[in-house]
Amino acid sequence: MSQPISHISENQQIILEARGLTKVFGGLVAVNNISFTVYQDEIFGLIGPNGAGKTTLFNLITAMLPASSGELFYQGARISRLCCHQIAGVGIARTFQNIRLFGELSVLENVIIARHLHIKSNLLTGILGLSLSVSEEKKSQEKALELLELIGLSDRSTEKAQNLAYGDQRRLEIARALALEPKILLLDEPAAGMNPSEKKQLSQFIRNIRSLFNLTIILIEHHVPLVMELCDRIAVLDFGELIALGTPAIIRNDPVVIEAYLGS
């Protein structure tokens, strides 16, 4: 299962940088002074035991939670003061660990909603049905159908999202995030609840979408073999602290990581 990684060279362009990110809930330090950089086009893994602060870190990056301190930079520009919808506008899209689809709406509508930022028409031009807005609507529908094709759900586009099987819902969340045309895609446990063969397909799928859409991908995953095989670099969190960061080969043999996972 080994395959050549390291297309990441030293002078790779930095797309996302965290400096001293910290989040405190009452007395609990969920994320403690974490700094790291993510390079353009890489698949960056985030692992760690339960409660290590991985999802909290995602919530800080996407501004769903305000950071207690620390800063975030996207291609050199500070984004740590933005609201969550502005982060989406910058080009950072995410999926959720506990699936957050618009369950009552159809599969297609879920994806079309995420085209929000790519439709210019406003209330007035939309309601009047001016030709520009009509063509925009048509285009966004086509785009959404393309994405459904990609994840293999195009024949179920009229179904309610909540009626899909669990794995399909996870893939629909990815399609919805891709509809934003992001530069960075954050995947929160994309393989959760999938069987081994689905997991294998998933890692191929993630590589595919990276090259198709020129994405940088940051993913949280518990399934260690998947992360080791898929990621270019891996960051390990434990009790809110970054305890290791490096290529899978380095991480696998790091004594601190082994201790965090297996106990001393």
Place this chain on the structure above:
Amino acid sequence: MADFFSTYGSLIVSMVLGSLLGLSLYLPLMAGQLSLASPGFYAIGGYIAAILSTKVLTSSNHLFPLPLLLLEMLIAGIVCGLLGIAVGIPTLRLRGIYLAIATIAFVEVLRVVSLNLEITGGAVGIFGIPQPFTHPISYLWIALPLLILSMILFYRLERIRTGRAFIAIREDELAAGAMGINPTHYKILAFALGACLAGIVGAISAHFLNTWNARQGTFDASIIYLTFVLIGGSRTFLGSVLGGMVFTALPEVLRNLSQINGLPDWLAHFLQDGRLIIFGVLIVIGTIFFPQGLVTPHLLSRIASSNITSRKSSKK
């Protein structure tokens, strides 16, 4: 036929106005915001029309000129829309039941203010609001086109970017934000649009009822409009339209029922005066058994598909 219209003319107009008020409550609800502020904006719209037509835009004609009524509706709509933005910015920081409470407070504040201001006629209110028509049924010339226009706009709204943003916020505000939708912006927009519509309906109602006072647009009205939407259907605008019609007519139906001979006295009284109790019970029953109301998108799509199949079979 003429007989029917002279008996039920007022009721038919009231039903159309009821639908429009249901729609004004449905708008913020479309973006997931339970706001009971519509009666407040309805009252303001009514006062604007009442004051303008009795004090400012007075005309010597026997009938109040129709263009002036349209002008009043325009002014009421704009004023209430702007006021909706001003009220919406602070109150929409609240969620769920807290927003509902804040909007009830808004309605109550308006009631007390209008009871005590001189320009609103204090407790007596404003009388003798001029009539643009000779018969109440003629108000349909204004109300019905407005309802049809609103329904077309709502039909479009559910299919464009803005409407989808509303619905996304209703379904999951956090996920909507992650999709680049600015929740605050769209919540205020939905609230202000609802306020604007309520104001316009208020302006028509002031003329229609001939008098306007602090008893228009109170907490009672909030509950009644809420029944329109919750029982009619809160997931499609058609639910609010039908709910508005049915529940505006219901008290009249009950009144007729109470006049049936041989009913025990208490039951007749209850049917006549207990409409708020009945509406309250309906809300409770409705939310338990029909959480999305009686007219749901699912029901509509079933009707549509059965129409298609019956058409196909009739062709054979």
